[in-house]
Amino acid sequence: MEEQSIKLHYDLVSLIPERLRPDVTELVEKTISEFKSPAITEWKGYRFPVRFDASMAEWQNSNWSPTEDDVLIAAYPKTGTTWMNLIVKTLIYFDDKELLEMLKTYLTRVHTVLERGTRNLSFLQLISFLNFPVAYKVKLVRLILLFAAVNYDILDKLPWKRKIWGTHLPAPLINMERLKKNGCKIICTIRNPKDQVVSWFHMTRNMSHYNLEPMRRHFPKDWNAFFESYIHGKQPLVSKEGEWYLDYVLSWHNYRNESNVLFVVFEDLLKNPAKEIRKIANFLGVRRSEEEIEEIVEATSFRKAKEEAPDVDRAINFFRKGEVGDWKNHLTVAQSQLMDEKIKQKLVGTDIRFIYEL
Secondary structure: OHHHHHHHHHHHHOOOOHHHOOOOHHHHHHHHHHHHOOOOEEEOOEEEOOOOOHHHHHHHHHHOOOOOOOEEEEEOOOOOHHHHHHHHHHHHOOOOHHHHHHHOOHHHHHOOEOOOEOOOOOOHHHHHHHHOOHHHHHHHHHHHHOOOEEOHHHHHHOOOOOOEEEEOOOHHHOOHHHHHHHOOEEEEEEOOHHHHHHHHHHHHHOOHHHHOOOHHHHOOOOHHHHHHHHHOOOOOOOEOOOOOHHHHHHHHHOOOOOOOEEEEEHHHHHHOHHHHHHHHHHHHOOOOOHHHHHHHHHHOOHHHHHHOOOHHHHHOOOOOOOOOOHHHHOOOHHHHHHHHHHHHHHOOOOOOOOOOOO
8 A cells, every 4th residue: 555655646746747746755755654654643642543643633723724614524433434525525516527526536535634644745836737627637636635635725725615624533622612613514423333343443454554563552453352452442543541432422422502513323324315415415505406415315325435436445445334233243242232331331411322223
């Protein structure tokens, strides 16, 4: 995966006229470093895994100021971040097929994760390149944002009227007061923890940088060892020591009644996509006919997303099953009961109810 990403950097830059070619040294060095020397960073006691940068999280908290047109998708890993991103951009840009295709590329999916990348890429001289035909726009976006994720200055100049961001950050690390004041819409997705941990286990097994220390000790390849690390809050997933998925859910649940926040349940989206997508459209102020909603349901189905997944996603089996209940093939009775008990204790007094089968 490392060699593939580095090669793509240089392959793509070679397509740009020589006078406009950027220096991708920083981009490549960061990619190499993240793959070969994964590091866990920390901010305010929250531990960040490799490729998620605590300094970037701190910067966005102090400086990032989205507009009322912006949308932030807040989701824990493997709870629907990418799927929701696809749904939102398809709803918003349904009438602009050319731009939609550009935004559906791999890089414009991940580049908007708030806590990833670097802010110091020297690509501003390439902005004029956005006037080129769409085929070249796609190449440019891939080049600029490939694996280095975020450059806020660049994003502000990309040709999209409504920017769609994503984050795995818990709510305490987001400047919620500023986002509400600015009118930024926030969509929080939640999924039952049993299917989430199974999906997360399979994904980490396919990611090479999780096989190196210090990541390997927190994300072992053995299922039983992985489950123990997960359930006892040993995994650094933008979390404090001892915290896990439920702590993340509760941090966002505190804002469930805010006018700029919408909760969407992964399992509801699978069961009745038209109803949920219509709800999302209404929340975003996007008007779509019933015929358009049905088209969007088909265009954004999990099956379709998996079929059209880029090679990088296929390499790590990013879109694996998208099912409800696969946990029954992995969790032992004891593991399921332990999780049930921890969920009961953690969620006491809340209205959070998870869906474990359809």
